[in-house]
Amino acid sequence: MISSSINENDIEVELEELNQLSQAILTKYGYDFTNYAQSSFKRRIIMVLKKNSIKSVGLLIQKIVQDPKFFEQFVTDITVNTTELFRDPSFFRVVREELLPILSNRPEFNIWHAACSTGEEVISMAILLKEEGLWEKAKIYATDINTAVLKKAAEARYPLRNWELFKQNYSNTNPKGKLEDYCEIKDNEIQFDKDLIKNVRFKQHDLAVDQHFFKFDFILCRNVMIYFNQKLQNRVFELLHNSLFLGGYLALGAKESLIWCKIADKFAAFNENEKIYKKIKL
Numbered sequence: 537m538i539s540s541s542i543n544e545n546d547i548e549v550e551l552e553e554l555n556q557l558s559q560a561i562l563t564k565y566g567y568d569f570t571n572y573a574q575s576s577f578k579r580r581i582i583m584v585l586k587k588n589s590i591k592s593v594g595l596l597i598q599k600i601v602q603d604p605k606f607f608e609q610f611v612t613d614i615t616v617n618t619t620e621l622f623r624d625p626s627f628f629r630v631v632r633e634e635l636l637p638i639l640s641n642r643p644e645f646n647i648w649h650a651a652c653s654t655g656e657e658v659i660s661m662a663i664l665l666k667e668e669g670l671w672e673k674a675k676i677y678a679t680d681i682n683t684a685v686l687k688k689a690a691e692a693r694y695p696l697r698n699w700e701l702f703k704q705n706y707s708n709t710n711p712k713g714k715l716e717d718y719c720e721i722k723d724n725e726i727q728f729d730k731d732l733i734k735n736v737r738f739k740q741h742d743l744a745v746d747q748h749f750f751k752f753d754f755i756l757c758r759n760v761m762i763y764f765n766q767k768l769q770n771r772v773f774e775l776l777h778n779s780l781f782l783g784g785y786l787a788l789g790a791k792e793s794l795i796w797c798k799i800a801d802k803f804a805a806f807n808e809n810e811k812i813y814k815k816i817k818l
């Protein structure tokens with residue numbers, strides 16, 4: 537990174553300081569933020585400084601190194617955890633109508649939700665699999681760098697304020713379905729049927745440093761690459777490619793693509809609109 541001065545509102549952060557921060561975190565905790573996209577990473581760091589009334593990146597480094605609990609919260613603060621049930625309904629329609637019929641021909645299949653956040657994507661897929669009679673055939677892993685969101689995902693419980701959005705997204709995916717069949721509302725929360733995630737293995741996994749751990753027929757890695765620079769995206773594409781069986785499928789987020797990456801020729805577009813790709817070469 538080139539060192540330069542950035543003035544954002546009242547806080548000034550040197551890019552060199554961001555490098556020092558990333559290095560300190562890597563050394564102490566093994567999390568590698570060095571190749572996160574610079575501008576969004578910087579914005580989140582400034583937000584953390586403000587939120588905790590910490591006056592400099594140097595003091596933030598001290599606090600992080602000395603206080604593992606603070607670091608846990610720091611990870612939550614700098615990673616963007618926004619997600620939705622049936623986020624991008626048109627994507628889930630294509631999965632239901634075009635991809636699951638292909639996977640259903642396999643005796644069993646493995647799905648990986650990489651960077652699953654609080655698990656709404658996992659619940660969405662479980663509902664699709666139930667409705668298509670494929671739930672018993674699927675082995676599912678759901679991972680994220682952030683253990684706090686994984687705990688929430690395993691509870692399958694969400695604030696009631698999301699209800700209208702969840703219902704709307706679901707009915708855009710399945711106009712005949714009733715979301716109420718999969719959850720109940722109590723104490724201002726939506727509690728999904730835990731049976732939906734009974735077969736899901738939740739596991740901490742850092743796309744920036746960890747290796748592949750299983751082979752999959754379908755990987756969803758949506759809306760996380762946008763936070764990585766090209767070097768890290770290339771690393772992750774390599775990892776995802778190694779994690780797929782030949783003929784396996786990879787889904788990215790609406791604003792993401794692999795057509796520019798180093799191993800683009802090892803994939804073919806299955807549905808370019810919905811950013812679903814098929815592994816065609818080892």
Ligand SMILES: C[S@@+](CC[C@H](N)C(=O)[O-])C[C@H]1O[C@@H](n2cnc3c(N)ncnc32)[C@H](O)[C@@H]1O
Binds near residue numbers: 650
């Ligand atoms: C915006 S959410 C996307 C959630 C879901 N995939 C979706 O599309 O709605 C991004 C998630 O990526 C996770 N994340 C960020 N860096 C990561 C990394 N290096 N390895 C694994 N997960 C990471 C964050 O913790 C966050 O939960």
